Amino acid sequence: MTTYSQQVAGVGYTFDGLVDLMAKATPLRSGDELAGCAASSDAERAAAQWALADVPLQTFLEDLVVPYEDDEVTRLIIDSHDRAAFGEIAHLTVGGFRDWLLHTAAGEDAADTFRRIAPGLTPEMVAAVSKIMRNQDLIAVAGAAVVTSAFRTTVGVPGRLATRLQPNHPTDDPRGIAAATLDGLLLGCGDAVIGINPATDSPRATSELINFLDDIRERFDIPVQSCVLSHVTTTLDLIHQGAPVDLVFQSIAGTEGANSGFGVNLSLLRQADAAARALGRGSVGSNVMYFETGQGSALSAGAHLGTGGRPVDQQTLEVRAYGVAREFAPLLVNTVVGFIGPEYLYDGKQIIRAGLEDHFCGKLLGLPMGVDVCYTNHAEADQDDMDTLLTLLGVAGTAFVITVPGADDVMLGYQSLSFHDALYIRRALGLRPAPEFEAWLQRQGMADESGRILPVDLASSPLRELVR
Template identity: 75%
Template sequence: MTFRQHLSGVTYEFDGLVELMAKATPLRSGDQLAGCAAEHDAERAAAAWVLADLPLTTFLEDLVVPYETDEVTRLIIDGHDREAFAPIRSLTVGGLRDWLMDAASRDDGADRIAGISRGVTPEMAAAVSKIMRNQDLIAVGAATHVSAAFRTTVGAPGTLATRLQPNHPTDDPRGIAAAVLDGLLLGCGDAVIGINPATDSPHATADLLHLLDSIRARYDIPAQSCVLSHITTTIGLIEDGVPVDLVFQSIAGTQGANSAFGVDMALLREGNAAARSLHRGTVGDNVMYLETGQGSALSSGTHLGTGGKPVDQQTLETRAYAVARELEPLLVNTVVGFIGPEYLYDGRQIIRAGLEDHFCGKLLGLPMGVDVCYTNHAEADQNDMDTLLTLLGAAGVAFVITVPGADDVMLGYQSLSFHDVLVARQTLGLRPAPEFEAWLRTVGMVDDAGRLTPFDVSSSPLRSLTAAQP
């Protein structure tokens, strides 16, 4: 199908839905690299105009990635909830934007949005995000409530949780323990204490899991731990009796991209079932931790869709949320600026992508988090990250990632510091996860209002934390 739009004396043509979606996307370097971006703002505006008038039913008939060759597409189409779709079935993409904005203004908006969530496909979510301004994405995100639980509840309204990321270049236990202590003293770690291991060896991963579990048990911390090894490594460790809380895996929006990560839906379901069989959660049984990122399919050359045309990176990112939704995860986060300026060139593109990913993830029913981050060769700085953190906090992001000093010395990129989240919580009136805040209060680190109090670690049992061994 060819779409046409006459604008300012020029007729623009778009050869199919894949091209239309790509051309309507706000500018980003990854789409330019893939050769699918609009050539200029006028073409982008024309594509957005056509997209706004497109019936939502189009996305159930005209598939961005072929059904026959892609299991993610089959998951999306076969799992589509027609009953949930019924209230919005007659709408266009622009009509869905108006419906969401209206719902966001109502007292029962969260229930209304939750009611249609399973009827929205990732492509519908991506399409509507493309024609929304940043403030639209924030308003609807803030009105959408999605929570999940294991030892803490993540995503509850009025909360901002954190992943405490104590990475170390050599996985040194004392260095990791010192970073964990630093984060705990500043109220971080309620989403997860999660380590990116320097290697993926089962032995090293097991040592780190034992270390984190010993810290949690010694101080009775209501938190979950995770070592971000490949899912096959973690499944093997579960079988060996290693204390695993969450199963981590990077995922993407096409079967080919997931294959590049070494996974498919069957393996992901196996990992989910293995962790749930341990029954280690206390307030819930959501056990998966999934990471995504715009540009992951392009980086592995698995970004082509129907007709062999490149699919824009934001649409493919949103398709990854269908994979995540199937697994009922505790945590999902987009590592929004981590892949580099080849995909998101500068602070403006990173901010826009972070808001899009958060909006689409929550609309599709996920407890969505964001790694507010950038690489040092991107045209971005910590002021851009301050801006994105504040906007995401206003939009009701479930959690963000925090590292000592905002500088991950193992992965070599810039994220958020523990202090940054303190500022965001205080400025926006947000609290940690309720179970974690109760623990902070019990050990004397916060007052009844959730504010950090003067705390002498030398007189606390936490003083021995850096002596912890695996």
């Protein structure tokens, strides 16, 4: 095991291996303190970042954060690594890679270059470089990267920001869901997905919700995809029963053990991906998987230990989850950045930083990355913090965000973004809905030629039937 040393202001610091170095270099967050792997001071954190900057990228292919023989996520990361794509940057250190990213982001061919090297990047390389980048660095590079995916709408197109319309209801009441869906559609939301978190994981309830959403889509000829966020096994069984499934959802994490806690493995995800693709329900693309992630999930499952039995920092494990997602070319991936709670991200500052890190890392790895800009009510955060993160993500070119009625999810009991927040960020930054959805809005008289949402007289709109 390699030991890393660095002096700061005449004081020497030593880090016992790559796992320890990565953890100590991570910007402060409560989850790493809970795990006992955070730096003990700002000076130690700075020393770790200096030392990490000098680590060659090649090291991450040889000194594995989680052992190859113990973890199928590690095996996926290493076995799928594209050496040819890596060759362009193989000579760089982590610090050199940061400089290269910023230089490339400033050039005209940034999107093509980032797309070309993505298969040569491992999650650990990307996590490492993010730890030595300022917020503006993360925004600049992510904003220059372009990743698109498609099913009935195309997500990730430059100059556009899609939204998930999340019409959750504490009892899955159809009228309540319909009212929230109508509210979101009238405010131009839903082009990434209309996605319901069901109140139960009952196959019957899930089937009823899937058919309910599909009926809405067909009745009003809306070019959107729907998803009921049940466990992948529930959705897979319903596919076999002939249910009109668009997307398969699953929460995933960055270690085999944490994924086992979610009741999934790579083989099961491959089955679900193949089954959904075989339905051929997409009109402009065939990306069918929807993954959610979040910093702290592995720690909360007690599945966060790496090489030498040391705790791996939560951000590195989060980025390893993107290595899982990348295997399936998903339509959507989003981090529920503040949802797991202040035990992992304590306040608005930590949530904002984590959201920018997650978005940057996912996008650099080639994912259509979105963010649930959110927090729980016992966190030291408020809606002003969410306004800040939303604005920064809009500048950084996020593919989509989550929107709920009034920014308050009454079923899950947390705070996210409202439909009106989507109007704000689109108008402030000149962003438009997904192209296929925008065309539908214009046909309904709900958007002008620039994509700007228009007020609608509901009494004369066919959509009024949604709540009758």
